[in-house]
Amino acid sequence: MKNPLRKRIKREIFGEIGKYLAVFLFMLLSIGFISGFLVAASSMKTAYDNSFEKYNIEDGNFSLAAKADDTLISDIEKEGVKLYELFYNEEPATVGKDDNEATIRIFRDRNDIDLICVMDGKMPQNDDEIALDRMFADNNGISTGDEITVGDVKLKVSGLVALSDYSALFSDNNEIMFDAVKFSVAIVTDSRFDKFGDDHETFCYGWKYDKEPSDDKEEKNMSDDFMKALASKAPLTNYIPRYQNQAINFTGDDIGGDRSLMIALLYIIIAIMAFVFAVTINHTIDREASVIGTLRASGYTKGELVRHYLAPPMIVSLVAAVVGNILGYTIFKNVAADMYYGSYSLPTYVTIWNAQAFILTTVVPLVIMLIINVISLNSKFKISPLRFIRHDISRHKRKKAVKLPHFKFFTRFRIRVVFQNIPNFIVLFVGMLFTCVLLLFGMMMLPLLEHQKKETLSNMISNYQYILKAPVDTDTADAEKYSAGSYKYDGDELTVYGISEDSIYFKEGAVKDGVAISDCMADKYRLEVGDKIKLSEEYADNEYEFTVDKIVKYPSSVVVFMEQSRFNEAFDKNADYYTGYFSNAGIKDIDDKYIASCITEEDLTKVTRQLEVSMGNMFYLFYIFAVIMAALLIYLLTKLVLEKNANSISMVKILGYENGEIARLYLLATTWVVAISTVISIAASTFIIKVIYRPMMSSMSGWLILWYDKNIYWKMFLIIMATYVVVALLQFRKIKKIPMDQALKNVE
Amino acid sequence: MFLEIRDLRKSYGEGENKVDVLRGINFEVEKGEICVLLGPSGSGKSTLLNIIGGIDNADGGYVAIDGEKTANMNEKVLTAYRRKHLGYVFQMYNLIPNLNVKENIEVGAYLSDRPLDIDDLLHTLGLYEHRHKLPGQLSGGQQQRTSIGRAIVKNPDILLCDEPTGALDYNTSKEILKLIEDVNHKYGNTVIMVTHNDAIKNMADRVIKLRDGAIRKDYRNETKIPAQDLDW
Numbered sequence: 018m019k020n021p022l023r024k025r026i027k028r029e030i031f032g033e034i035g036k037y038l039a040v041f042l043f044m045l046l047s048i049g050f051i052s053g054f055l056v057a058a059s060s061m062k063t064a065y066d067n068s069f070e071k072y073n074i075e076d077g078n079f080s081l082a083a084k085a086d087d088t089l090i091s092d093i094e095k096e097g098v099k100l101y102e103l104f105y106n107e108e109p110a111t112v113g114k115d116d117n118e119a120t121i122r123i124f125r126d127r128n129d130i131d132l133i134c135v136m137d138g139k140m141p142q143n144d145d146e147i148a149l150d151r152m153f154a155d156n157n158g159i160s161t162g163d164e165i166t167v168g169d170v171k172l173k174v175s176g177l178v179a180l181s182d183y184s185a186l187f188s189d190n191n192e193i194m195f196d197a198v199k200f201s202v203a204i205v206t207d208s209r210f211d212k213f214g215d216d217h218e219t220f221c222y223g224w225k226y227d228k229e230p231s232d233d234k235e236e237k238n239m240s241d242d243f244m245k246a247l248a249s250k251a252p253l254t255n256y257i258p259r260y261q262n263q264a265i266n267f268t269g270d271d272i273g274g275d276r277s278l279m280i281a282l283l284y285i286i287i288a289i290m291a292f293v294f295a296v297t298i299n300h301t302i303d304r305e306a307s308v309i310g311t312l313r314a315s316g317y318t319k320g321e322l323v324r325h326y327l328a329p330p331m332i333v334s335l336v337a338a339v340v341g342n343i344l345g346y347t348i349f350k351n352v353a354a355d356m357y358y359g360s361y362s363l364p365t366y367v368t369i370w371n372a373q374a375f376i377l378t379t380v381v382p383l384v385i386m387l388i389i390n391v392i393s394l395n396s397k398f399k400i401s402p403l404r405f406i407r408h409d410i411s412r413h414k415r416k417k418a419v420k421l422p423h424f425k426f427f428t429r430f431r432i433r434v435v436f437q438n439i440p441n442f443i444v445l446f447v448g449m450l451f452t453c454v455l456l457l458f459g460m461m462m463l464p465l466l467e468h469q470k471k472e473t474l475s476n477m478i479s480n481y482q483y484i485l486k487a488p489v490d491t492d493t494a495d496a497e498k499y500s501a502g503s504y505k506y507d508g509d510e511l512t513v514y515g516i517s518e519d520s521i522y523f524k525e526g527a528v529k530d531g532v533a534i535s536d537c538m539a540d541k542y543r544l545e546v547g548d549k550i551k552l553s554e555e556y557a558d559n560e561y562e563f564t565v566d567k568i569v570k571y572p573s574s575v576v577v578f579m580e581q582s583r584f585n586e587a588f589d590k591n592a593d594y595y596t597g598y599f600s601n602a603g604i605k606d607i608d609d610k611y612i613a614s615c616i617t618e619e620d621l622t623k624v625t626r627q628l629e630v631s632m633g634n635m636f637y638l639f640y641i642f643a644v645i646m647a648a649l650l651i652y653l654l655t656k657l658v659l660e661k662n663a664n665s666i667s668m669v670k671i672l673g674y675e676n677g678e679i680a681r682l683y684l685l686a687t688t689w690v691v692a693i694s695t696v697i698s699i700a701a702s703t704f705i706i707k708v709i710y711r712p713m714m715s716s717m718s719g720w721l722i723l724w725y726d727k728n729i730y731w732k733m734f735l736i737i738m739a740t741y742v743v744v745a746l747l748q749f750r751k752i753k754k755i756p757m758d759q760a761l762k763n764v765e
Numbered sequence: 766m767f768l769e770i771r772d773l774r775k776s777y778g779e780g781e782n783k784v785d786v787l788r789g790i791n792f793e794v795e796k797g798e799i800c801v802l803l804g805p806s807g808s809g810k811s812t813l814l815n816i817i818g819g820i821d822n823a824d825g826g827y828v829a830i831d832g833e834k835t836a837n838m839n840e841k842v843l844t845a846y847r848r849k850h851l852g853y854v855f856q857m858y859n860l861i862p863n864l865n866v867k868e869n870i871e872v873g874a875y876l877s878d879r880p881l882d883i884d885d886l887l888h889t890l891g892l893y894e895h896r897h898k899l900p901g902q903l904s905g906g907q908q909q910r911t912s913i914g915r916a917i918v919k920n921p922d923i924l925l926c927d928e929p930t931g932a933l934d935y936n937t938s939k940e941i942l943k944l945i946e947d948v949n950h951k952y953g954n955t956v957i958m959v960t961h962n963d964a965i966k967n968m969a970d971r972v973i974k975l976r977d978g979a980i981r982k983d984y985r986n987e988t989k990i991p992a993q994d995l996d997w
Contacts, residue, residue: 018871018880019875020875021864021872021874021875022872022875024868025861025863028863028864029863305861307855307857307859308859308860308861310859311853311855311859311912313820314851314853315847315848315852315853315873315915315916316845316846316847316848317844317848318841318844318848319844401820403815403820403821406820406855
């Protein structure tokens with residue numbers, strides 16, 4: 018005979034359908050989204066990994082100041098490599114309906130290495146056609162067939178493509194962040210390419226090793242050897258081995274990079290839901306104590322009853338996990354894939370069954386749910402059948418009531434309600450803490466980016482910062498020479514500036530003894546005045562040690578400043594060496610061909626802009642998710658407080674209390690707890706974010722200084738309390754519905 | 766001797782607050798007898814019943830059923846003992862609210878290797894017509910019948926009844942007592958019934974009167990009358 022108790026499991030679930038449905042939907046969405054994320058990430062990562070072979074991605078690229086002749090090429094190829102031309106022209110462009118300004122790096126079609134995946138339309142066939150990067154096109158609202166202006170020619174977009182060596186659109190490998198809003202790569206026909214002329218042409222060569230390195234270490238050694246050999250043969254302007262190429266590797270590092278965070282997020286959610294179930298079941302057991310006592314007295318074992326009460330949460334979790342995974346593979350996978358396609362210029366992918374993702378989103382949540390509830394139920398069922406029958410089921414029985422000060426009656430009553438519901442309120446508090454971390458993260462990032470943008474702009478050295486290919490004089494008034502170079506600190510690349518002693522733009526950077534570092538750098542590496550920093554050259558073994566003399570406000574990047582003559586001396590340059598100009602006015606008298614690039618406010622705000630574009634929706638997702646979670650927790654746990662006290666509420670109704678007064682007794686007690694939990698959680702979440710922010714940001718080569726908009730705090734408080742008010746109104750309706758005869762019927 | 770109770774002692778509290786609830790109880794019950802434990806509130810009769818039922822422990826002495834002493838059993842064995850030998854009926858019916866009458870009885874049947882036929886039992890209980898109703902749709906008497914059905918369906922050796930009519934009116938009480946009597950006749954279970962109602966002793970084969978934790982009277986009822994003829 019099957020256990021007849023199982024018949025009530027279905028009835029229990031459907032009898033409390035509101036509660037179970039709410040938890041089910043929440044778990045379904047969480048599991049569905051994380052499952053979809055894991056499936057999309059692993060499928061896309063596989064597509065990305067395969068792309069190295071499929072699209073024959075380079076082993077590295079370098080640029081020369083001038084085009085290499087055949088002799089030089091064959092000389093270089095003697096170093097065990099095969100070279101391929103990847104020449105490009107960078108042109109300003111006007112794109113989209115709003116005539117957005119952008120820079121487009123234009124290549125010829127490739128047939129050997131770094132092949133192209135056509136995502137829509139076709140490759141350009143005529144001189145008036147261009148194939149644009151798919152993601153840049155999306156970000157600027159450009160479709161196949163649209164027209165864009167490149168330089169001063171109008172070109173028709175023949176198709177949207179993904180270049181295998183530009184899955185992340187980094188215009189410069191030293192940038193903190195790629196820029197898929199104002200920078201694109203594109204393909205034109207050979208004849209169109211030639212028409213652009215060579216003013217802005219970069220003589221970039223991709224290479225493949227004749228013998229592939231066997232591992233990362235060998236790859237690095239081969240790359241270092243090749244660079245030294247190359248530098249001795251020709252003047253290098255750029256050298257990027259594949260393993261250092263952010264445009265190629267950033268995507269691979271990032272896809273699934275949030276995996277651990279996402280999985281941790283899911284498990285925390287499941288654990289909170291498990292605790293919600295645990296306190297709910299405890300309440301059910303309290304309510305059914307005498308029935309349980311009778312069943313135990315009749316011979317039902319502890320195990321049979323534990324299994325019985327365990328069934329509803331396990332069934333709800335199992336269905337949520339299975340359906341969540343189905344939704345993960347169908348709907349949420351696309352959502353997650355779109356998020357990646359919204360950030361990266363990836364080729365097409367095929368969905369791959371991911372057994373590990375299935376285990377992580379099905380088995381592990383079920384195990385978490387099982388462990389938490391089994392521990393809770395076992396502890397509950399430790400008491401004897403007789404105590405169940407007598408309703409004497411508190412494990413830590415308080416012998417005497419806690420003595421309270423002489424508060425007003427209502428206040429003392431509410432304090433007693435709080436004491437009575439401490440386990441519920443602990444779960445509520447833990448849930449609120451987690452909710453506040455999510456909410457704070459969701460709410461802080463966009464203002465942080467906006468703040469960073471403002472700070473960057475207000476601390477710009479000059480409106481224009483020209484980087485020259487070779488020293489050229491200018492008559493532009495107020496143009497100020499500076500020296501700069503890329504060096505490495507702690508494995509990361511940074512820029513060192515030499516600032517003129519009598520600088521009109523950034524005098525505080527012209528430090529004679531020691532160096533000044535940007536506040537961004539000080540924050541990232543936790544450096545203070547007096548600390549020593551060791552810089553090393555990128556393509557050589559030389560090391561330079563400096564003492565931090567000053568920390569200056571320059572939030573946009575990790576930068577070291579010193580006086581220009583010291584720079585030139587320290588880095589073994591000529592006394593009159595310089596690499597560019599600071600200027601508040603545009604420099605008109607230097608030929609474009611001598612200008613490597615010009616940094617404007619658009620460039621400096623690239624990081625924040627790109628993060629806003631690719632992460633903005635994610636932040637809102639966190640925000641919405643946190644609000645739903647807060648509503649759910651408050652609803653379930655206040656519901657429990659009212660259910661627990663239904664008899665007492667009924668009794669005080671009989672005594673003549675009005676609904677409003679009852680709400681003041683029971684709901685106000687919960688209001689206190691919610692308000693206090695929220696305030697503590699907001700403070701604690703600020704601390705928690707501070708702790709997790711550093712490891713979260715450490716993968717970025719740049720840095721964003723943690724900053725909170727103070728207005729967020731009261732907004733968070735108001736959002737949670739507004740959510741609470743909605744729930745409280747629903748609960749007030751419940752109080753009104755509790756009949757007066759309930760107390761009389763249930764007296765035992 | 767089927768049920769043997771020897772020098773059973775139980776007290777609550779310590780030191781000056783110590784209260785002796787049972788002070789060396791001795792008696793035996795034969796198989797198939799109806800034994801009534803009679804006494805006022807606080808006399809120790811429910812504690813005695815709970816110790817017999819293995820849901821409370823004695824401080825001294827023992828309870829033996831068919832020679833098996835319950836004090837020597839660990840919790841697991843004790844649960845199996847209750848499962849195999851005992852049926853419980855309480856003053857409050859403690860039915861499962863979202864199972865109907867038949868299903869509530871099945872809850873008892875599940876525990877036994879040799880359960881009674883449920884439909885037959887439902888007829889005996891007079892509940893066949895109500896078998897699809899939930900407890901909330903039943904009168905107090907019907908709910909108590911159901912709880913007796915749940916206890917008896919597993920055909921226990923001993924049916925333990927703790928004030929089974931305590932929450933019922935006169936007529937319904939008599940109906941329930943008659944039912945217990947019928948069940949005893951039909952299935953031959955030993956019945957141990959705790960009550961403070963003096964009139965109920967008249968339907969018993971054996972009467973044990975308790976006061977202040979000790980047996981004041983223990984006698985075989987030679988003038989047993991049917992439950993339906995009881996009056997109080």
